[in-house]
Amino acid sequence: MAATSGMGRAFRHVLAFVVAVSLSAACIWVGLRPPDDGTRKKHKAEFPPAVLACTTDEDCQLVERIGCCACSASGAQWAINREQADTVRRFLKKACGLKAPCVQMDACRPDLVAACIAGQCAVRVAPPEPEVRDG
Secondary structure (H helix, E strand, C coil), rough: HHHHHHHHHHHHHHHHHHHHHHHHHHHHHHHHCCCCCCCCCCCCCCCCCCECCCCCHEEEECCCCCCCCCCCHCCEEEEEEEHHHHHHHHHHHHHCCCCCCCCCCCCCCCCCEEEEEEEEEEEECCCCCCCCCCC
């Protein structure tokens, strides 16, 4: 009976060792595998060129959402061609979906204005208003 007990103990030790090595290998495999296993590919999305095209400053308008989050939710402001606002809305709806993680942090700047620079809508800081002095 002592021999059977010794063999049983040795078998349990071998089994525990095999299980431990298998679990360790599984953890290492999970840690080293690439994050994108090929089932879901990320793609780079760019605005159509017409969204930013302009000839004068009046062609451009400042928008509070140029990415998945509005500037009031840690996003960014930018200038776009005012006739392309609907295109931008549809583009962002498709590109961002419903799962954009936005943080409630206001990044909107009241001193920005839309401008046409080198044929593309952009933002620039508005010139300061002259001070009115009582005299």
